[in-house]
Amino acid sequence: QLQLVASGGGLVQPGESLTLSCVLSELRLDDRAIGWFRQAPGKEHEGVSCIDREYRPYHYPDSVKGRFRISRDNVKKQVYLQMNSLEPEDTGTYYCAVKNYYCSAFRSQYDLWGQGTQVTVSS
Numbered sequence: 001q002l003q004l005v006a007s008g009g010g011l012v013q014p015g016e017s018l019t020l021s022c023v024l025s026e027l028r029l030d031d032r033a034i035g036w037f038r039q040a041p042g043k044e045h046e047g048v049s050c051i052d053r054e055y056r057p058y059h060y061p062d063s064v065k066g067r068f069r070i071s072r073d074n075v076k077k078q079v080y081l082q083m084n085s086l087e088p089e090d091t092g093t094y095y096c097a098v099k100n101y102y103c104s105a106f107r108s109q110y111d112l113w114g115q116g117t118q119v120t121v122s123s
Contacts, residue, residue, distance in 0.1 A: 009117035022096030050103035
């Protein structure tokens with residue numbers, strides 16, 4: 001059964017860092033793009049970052065550019081989202097999702113989703 005498992009969330013203070021991990025089981029990662037989305041309480045899903053089959057990274061909200069870094073390891077079938085200088089506005093449930101080849105900021109274009117990992121940034 002195809003599955004995505006996201007992990008690495010937690011409670012941190014503003015300014016601290018977290019690294020999220022997304023592991024794919026029974027699925028080759030090579031031709032896939034992996035995106036991270038987040039959903040804050042009472043808000044819609046928001047595309048955060050994505051890395052495509054050619055290792056090109058994309059970060060969608062201006063607020064995360066320069067603070068978040070996305071990377072992938074096709075052998076381990078893992079994608080990482082390194083989040084630095086976290087802000088309370090980064091709080092939410094973070095989901096990883098997979099689609100073919102190239103990135104998109106639109107969640108409807110992704111085929112498979114992980115279960116989500118909670119990130120809370122609070123002093």
